[in-house]
Amino acid sequence: MFDSDPTKICSTLKCRHTKLRMALGHIFHNTKTPISVADIQQIFKSQNFKINKTSIYRELKFLTKNYMLNEIQLDGISTRYEFNKTNPKSYLICTKCDQIIPIEIDNQIFETESQKISKKNNFIINRHSLIFFGHCHKCQQNHL
Numbered sequence: 539m540f541d542s543d544p545t546k547i548c549s550t551l552k553c554r555h556t557k558l559r560m561a562l563g564h565i566f567h568n569t570k571t572p573i574s575v576a577d578i579q580q581i582f583k584s585q586n587f588k589i590n591k592t593s594i595y596r597e598l599k600f601l602t603k604n605y606m607l608n609e610i611q612l613d614g615i616s617t618r619y620e621f622n623k624t625n626p627k628s629y630l631i632c633t634k635c636d637q638i639i640p641i642e643i644d645n646q647i648f649e650t651e652s653q654k655i656s657k658k659n660n661f662i663i664n665r666h667s668l669i670f671f672g673h674c675h676k677c678q679q680n681h682l
């Protein structure tokens with residue numbers, strides 16, 4: 539959707555080319571894993587880009603509403619954002635360090651199951667996301 543060029547957000551949405559929007563475009567373009575507002579603030583701080591939290595929230599809301607970003611909300615973990623890619627995304631989530639690891643799921647296996655779910659609930663499924671909770675490699679070692 540976003541392609542490789544972050545500046546395409548504005549040509550796609552026909553919205554204003556703001557400094558914040560471009561900065562966020564670059565961040566999401568260069569980040570492989572879903573990130574939180576705190577992560578974004580950290581990156582802006584390191585870039586010496588002064589912007590208040592409210593503006594970041596407002597912008598994230600705008601981009602989410604326009605399907606540019608996916609908002610990932612989970613119990614007990616701060617909201618994360620990522621580029622809205624058309625392919626379904628699934629994750630491993632470490633419940634100890636809150637790390638989110640995107641994974642690839644064999645969609646052919648899941649296809650049959652989602653068709654059954656769709657039929658049973660009379661619900662058209664556009665996309666899906668699978669989330670597995672557990673402990674990451676690092677946290678397993680700390681446990682010992």
Ligand SMILES: [Zn+2]
Binds near residue numbers: 633634636637677
């Ligand atoms: Zn962990």
